[in-house]
Amino acid sequence: MAQLIITIPDDKASYILNGLALRFHYQDQIQNPDYNLDMISNPAFDASIGEDPSTNPLMIPGPNYNDIEFIPNPETKAQFARKKVIEFIKYEVAHGYRIEASGPIADTVNAITLS
Numbered sequence: 001m002a003q004l005i006i007t008i009p010d011d012k013a014s015y016i017l018n019g020l021a022l023r024f025h026y027q028d029q030i031q032n033p034d035y036n037l038d039m040i041s042n043p044a045f046d047a048s049i050g051e052d053p054s055t056n057p058l059m060i061p062g063p064n065y066n067d068i069e070f071i072p073n074p075e076t077k078a079q080f081a082r083k084k085v086i087e088f089i090k091y092e093v094a095h096g097y098r099i100e101a102s103g104p105i106a107d108t109v110n111a112i113t114l115s
Contacts, residue, residue: 004089006085018077020080020084020085021077021080023084024080027073028072029070030070030071030074032066032069034064034066034068035066035067035069036064037067038061038062038064038065039061039062039065040060040061040062041058041060042056042058042059042060
């Protein structure tokens with residue numbers, strides 16, 4: 001199988017990665033997929049003394065409550081940049097062969113993999 005190897009000098013790597021990250025909108029923090037602010041009624045609420053958020057709250061966090069809205073992106077900048085370069089190559093190959101209705105182009109684009 002043919003390989004395409006891109007060699008970047010160490011002193012230029014951060015420049016290249018940051019440029020790709022900016023161009024394709026990499027985020028250091030992403031929305032937490034488990035973010036959940038669901039509240040439930042407090043079964044221990046005592047209506048006779050009234051609501052007090054610290055000692056007698058009317059609502060309490062539900063079983064899936066998670067107030068961490070953003071988390072560190074599990075995909076590193078380098079992984080993101082690599083993925084975007086491969087997506088770019090796949091797009092350009094597909095675009096170049098768009099005049100062909102099917103067949104070879106789909107096989108060619110699908111043959112480009114991350115490894």
